[in-house]
Amino acid sequence: MHTVAVLALDKVIPFDLSTPIEVFTRTRLPDGRLAYRVQVCGVTPTVDAGAFTLQAPWGLEALAEADTIIVPGCADVDRTPPEEALEALRQAATNGARIASICSGAFTLAATGLLDGHRATTHWLGAVELAKKHPEIDVDPDVLYVDNGQFLTSAGAAAGLDLCLHLIRRDYGSAVAADAARLSVMPLEREGGQAQFIVHDQPPTPRGCVLEPILRWLEDNSAKELTLEDIAAQAGMSTRTLNRRFREQTGTTPLQWLLRARIRQAQYLLEATNHPVDRIAGQVGFGSPTAFRDRFKRIVGTNPNTYRTAFQRTPD
Template identity: 45%
Template structure:
């Protein structure tokens, strides 16, 4: 299990704390082979989050929580222009020396830069602070767009939506593009099943690998969705009788093999609708759902909406959330309680990067 320590410094924006939890938690919930332990750590003097709705957090972890972490995340905070406390700087340097990768987003890049760890490397921060970061730290090559910068083992990005782009980048490094794409979809689009839809949790969250897991057969099914797979085809691949296959699927996924296959086809259709402009007819054929009418019927049953509406709603929602993040916040006062990271142009290349993930 990968341990991710999120270092909360005083005045951190609340959404920059919840973003990593949402992203890594979603990845683990929908992919049985993904396991993250998220650990929130505070430094001495931490009082609470910043404006506009400050709140306190209670965590058993202090700076010592960084020592054995695989990844340390450093969000923005109100005092980012100040020199970090010696204990904070020492803990970050020790984590880097111990082999941890360190990710900073938004104004958190200023604090990481102050440790000297980014000297001679490329780094990113919110667009609002690009010039200031370059002025304060001339030995750093500052990315003007705020795009995710991979200067292994240091990773940085703008603070868009609580650093979700950086988190998705790390998930991609850990588990590949397909897991990152599905995680992004789940984070940005929480569609509710229609009232008459079967009440079954997401397939991936029910599957648990065991010594005789159906994992290879499930991956084979997912790779051949366009074929007219039968129960016998699936049972033959698994080396089981049809009765044994049904029992095993029910035990591992909570669904019958054909229920699992249907839901997987619908999920594949969702990904294709998000990632390209193929017509519904082509998507129906590629996912094994056959005809557009059949695709529309099953898509409506499982998601509560039609495929064309889903495509439009997904893209509109992602665009709206990306544009809105930080856009409606009032101007921050330097070093004031609201100065933690309200970037007036928060996109930071996020739309381009998301589009690239969807084209992969």
């Protein structure tokens, strides 16, 4: 079982701490087994979390055994992290552990020197300070998260959810990640102030959303050739009103949302079947295999064949 260690240092941000605990402990494999073992560890058993204190059941030795380490944000970025924690992170990295930070946790990870020469992000409010303190890091404030392979960083609190789902998809594929997203009731496609560095599974439609009926209809009919006018007619709105509602509630346009739904379905088919890529392109609603490959690479960050090699399960 994959072990995730969550590092709790004094002044830890409770939301950042709870996000990986909640997401990873709820993740299940297709056969119902737990996907992760989660351990909260600290320099000392008692950790100051601001409004309350918490008990960390494991010490820093847990980092040495972890497959993945999550470094939550700290409420005081000027606070110097304990040297024993930094050294434990460095040693874990040497041992091959994957290390990811949430929000201002990037300051702790940066203090280890492990991010030197890499691209990284943090909450936009702290991006200038992170770049000032660590000029050897290429700080990008305009992304939700950055994946450098072994080291990952994410922006503000909600981006921690995106990061955790990305890690799940890396470990177990998009179907397991989609189930985890469903349990987390993730928001719909987000654009704007901080755009995703790598776009992954489009999260499910939250219950009670005004657009829920039309979004579910789009999911069910995504393989069909649909125009904006078709979608507006189904929704009983003008195209102008439909566009406005989508922007307000999903952060994107109806047609962009539809494209993401098609790519998400294609990811599943690439993982679960041996269907040729050209056939999958038609199955999910792309009239041209070339257009499908281009859109898939733009959204997922790799081509369909490479994605299949990385994530294919035993086909049904």
